Amino acid sequence: MTTVAAYAAPSAKAPLERTTIERREVGEFDVLIDIRFAGICHSDIHQAREGWGEAIFPMVPGHEIAGVVEAVGSGVTRFTVGDHVGVGCLVDSCRECENCEAGLEQYCLKGGVGTYNALDKNGEPTYGGYSEKIVVDESFTVRIPDGLSLDVAAPLLCAGITTYSPLKHWNAGPGKKVAILGMGGLGHMGVKIANALGAEVTVLSQSLRKKDDGLKLGASHYYATSDEATFKELRGTFDIILSTVSAPLNLDAYLSLLKTDGAFVNVGAPEEPVALNLFSVISGRKTLAGSGIGGIQETQEMLDFCAEHGLGSEIELISASEINEAYERVLASDVRYRFVIDTATI
DSSP states (O other): OEEEEEEEBSSTTOOOEEEEEEEOOOOTTEEEEEEEEEEOOHHHHHHHTTTTSOOOSSBOOOOOEEEEEEEEOTTOOSOOTTOEEEEOSEEEOOSOSHHHHTTOGGGOTTOOEESSSSBOTTSOBOOOSSBSEEEEEGGGOEEOOTTSOHHHHGGGGTHHHHHHHHHHHTTOOTTOEEEEEOOSHHHHHHHHHHHHTTOEEEEEESSSTTHHHHHHHTOSEEEETTSHHHHHHTTTOEEEEEEOOOSOOOHHHHHTTEEEEEEEEEOSOOSSOOOOOTHHHHTTTOEEEEOOOOOHHHHHHHHHHHHHHTOOOOEEEEOGGGHHHHHHHHHTTOOSSEEEEEGGGO
16 A cells, blocks of 8 residues: 545535545556646535535545556556556446446446545545545556647546547537537537537537637637527527536526437536426427546547647646635636646645
8 A cells, every 4th residue: 555645525515635545556457647637627526515415535536637657567558657647537347247348438337436436346435636646457547648738638537528428429520510508617628629520619608708718719609598589599509519517407498409309418417406398309309318428448539639639628727725715716617717736736
């Protein structure tokens, strides 16, 4: 076991504080990663504050991890010391079910092992990226291409793959009209990726406050959802609406913006149930869907795509001592567009 410094929530809703945790010894197929940067995802806050249900404490959040390989096990073939690597939301799965065999580890039928707030196969709690180092099986480690700097690559391990996977699955590309609902940590990557895939991109946001940013990042159009005229003007417009917001929505209003056979895809997860009139999907043969992250192979594909197109996250680099303040700013939508912790400050 190796003792490393980390920032942890000691209990639900408690401020995060500096502590130490134990990392397992490097096994035969393990990679020891010197974490350089860790993104702050809204889901870190949901879990640290038990917004999504009972959680495991103390909790070290963080599943947007970028770092450098420090050591490898004797059986490791994919990585060598010095490689730039990343770890996302999963650190293990059953590897046997039909979903795992299809490269859909994020939908493991026996339940994947989360990077934090989970129990590994030995029943030990997992701890995430707000720490100095992490030990991960090579099968759940991805390579960060040379064209991406580690700081802007870190958020791609969640925000990037969470938007890339559904955009690819629902065939965003030339000739498709895609709306990105919410212009935050996920949404701004959705805009970049949908544009790079060749789709015509519209941002739907509460206000026009971030309009200049949205257009600069690749959107062709930008509308305020607080304006009732938006829903009249855009009725029946979109092939895909990707919702990145984690607040309850009037789904019926947004479904009206889809074309026949259009899809409204949720990647943001509100803490409360939402209501739906089923005629909103029956009329127009529309799809109301959800999407998680991506499998390991697709996450690598996403990183390579982002490197090829020069896509990194728009970040605000912070020290570890600013994590609690950053949480409050995320809740106030006061970040453009992803906080990233410089883990050297832990």
